[in-house]
Ligand SMILES: *[C@@H]1O[C@H](CO)[C@@H](O)[C@H](O)[C@H]1NC(C)=O
Ligand SMILES: *[C@@H]1O[C@H](CO)[C@@H](O)[C@H](O)[C@H]1NC(C)=O
């Protein structure tokens with residue numbers, strides 16, 4: 265008891281070093297992977313794309329070089345491009361037509377809350393799906409099919425067009441692969457958005473899904489969860505329907521249910537559908553990140569117990585395209601690092617960050633924009649394709665994952681309410697650690713920018729390493745640090761990763777890379793609103 269108190273006292277101690285406010289924390293780093301380490305997928309960071317403006321992301325006559333380059337940066341770090349899911353709300357408003365070449369869509373007028381509204385109706389032809397060939401080689405995809413319209417003929421037409429596109433020579437040669445078909449987006453909201461009666465139940469959902477997905481699976485020859493193309497299940501918006509409920513209703517015993525390989529749920533930490541004022545500091549919070557993810561624990565466990573993979577198939581900070589001053593800021597990049605690594609810790613294999621053209625929470629803006637994403641005002645000159653602050657989160661995350669395909673993660677106990685930490689292991693051995701200081705340093709902040717000092721304390725891991733092994737790691741390890749450097753949490757630009765900016769016309773880094781040598785016996789400093797990756 266006395267000892268615990270003493271530790272708390274020491275670690276909470278704040279003192280001043282040459283006029284700067286520095287608090288010291290002592291972090292225990294296991295040198296080998298502890299029990300309960302989670303596998304890190306090379307595609308942990310993946311993307312979901314709103315279906316209505318899909319051709320803008322890929323290009324039509326030739327590939328969109330900006331999208332390609334921005335995705336390829338990520339692919340180079342883990343050896344695998346992010347997975348791409350195309351669908352979301354517009355998935356349930358899309359019809360296939362034999363007479364449309366690529367896409368015809370109608371969009372409502374923009375307004376200040378929603379400068380880039382979603383299409384209300386979308387008609388696509390076969391060539392729409394074969395634009396998938398413009399993604400980086402090796403990209404794996406999930407395509408959405410319309411369940412909202414409750415029209416089996418259209419759902420089957422869409423699925424045939426999707427599978428047919430991936431059988432064309434052009435898509436085959438591109439090396440882009442179809443992994444899954446998702447029948448219906450956020451069906452738990454259908455009773456609110458008019459796609460089903462207001463008394464529609466989860467029982468009716470299961471029967472409806474089995475009917476439409478059954479016809480889809482049969483038409484395109486999907487029979488089991490071990491087939492090359494399988495079905496993605498659930499894709500619910502909130503806790504309206506849950507994976508546990510549909511398992512209990514026997515969905516996995518139905519013919520299409522036997523072809524479900526992955527269960528998807530969606531999560532946003534708030535919603536900006538009618539505007540609102542969201543404080544950035546409420547997002548830069550360890551407690552809020554954890555509170556928004558631990559709600560899925562029972563569904564993750566139930567999914568894994570059925571032998572299925574669990575993902576967040578659509579996620580981001582604030583629903584309805586993000587909120588200004590939060591989703592588009594540097595603070596959101598730090599939020600995204602902690603959120604994604606926390607998701608991995610909970611057994612969520614992949615987190616698909618939702619993107620649309622002109623959305624506030626995008627990592628990537630793929631085309632030139634004429635209207636402000638913040639309030640819809642005219643941009644003169646227009647804003648060319650660019651990466652947004654959250655893009656830098658992916659650079660840290662994918663460097664943390666590395667390219668061996670073998671990395672595992674644990675969360676580290678960090679005794680500071682604003683600082684989170686994670687360690688990565690390869691072949692059981694400690695290789696990297698990431699620390700995120702969510703303490704918000706804003707343009708309005710005054711005084712000295714606070715900092716925490718992190719001391720490393722290497723410890724025995726799961727394999728009961730000898731003290732000799734620990735001492736030897738400590739004495740022989742060399743380390744370098746790379747950082748996401750941010751001027752202010754509420755900045756909407758001007759970040760760097762390892763000394764380089766990616767805010768360039770082609771998403772290629774500019775500037776001299778900065779690798780800081782770390783003296784492990786001295787530890788590191790981490791400023792408020794900064795993240796660091798230490799490689800051992
Ligand atoms: C950190 O942990 C080490 C090893 O347990 C201990 O010797 C040291 O006093 C601790 N430092 C602080 C600041 O808690
Ligand atoms: C269902 O979709 C087919 C094919 O698009 C269309 O011809 C038919 O009119 C639709 N049925 C209804 C009830 O909307």
Ligand SMILES: *[C@@H]1O[C@H](CO)[C@@H](O)[C@H](O)[C@H]1NC(C)=O
Nearest residue numbers: 461462463464465466467468
């Ligand atoms: C839902 O409401 C409709 C009338 O609007 C009714 O016919 C139907 O039986 C109700 N369904 C359930 C499950 O209560």
Ligand SMILES: *[C@@H]1O[C@H](CO)[C@@H](O)[C@H](O)[C@H]1NC(C)=O
Nearest residue numbers: 533534546547551552555556
């Ligand atoms: C989710 O995150 C939001 C914004 O950070 C926060 O306001 C909310 O309290 C969090 N929810 C939970 C359940 O922790």
Ligand SMILES: *[C@@H]1O[C@H](CO)[C@@H](O)[C@H](O)[C@H]1NC(C)=O
Nearest residue numbers: 621622631632633634635646
């Ligand atoms: C921007 O304006 C140009 C010229 O009017 C137009 O061609 C382009 O489609 C517009 N882009 C968007 C995203 O609206």
Ligand SMILES: *[C@@H]1O[C@H](CO)[C@@H](O)[C@H](O)[C@H]1NC(C)=O
Nearest residue numbers: 545548681682702703704705
């Ligand atoms: C955590 O960060 C917030 C601002 O984001 C700050 O008000 C608070 O004092 C910080 N807590 C500690 C212990 O540093």
Ligand SMILES: *[C@@H]1O[C@H](CO)[C@@H](O)[C@H](O)[C@H]1NC(C)=O
Nearest residue numbers: 751752754755756757758759
């Ligand atoms: C980026 O930094 C430059 C130089 O410090 C500054 O002039 C500019 O206003 C910053 N831009 C944003 C969007 O913060």
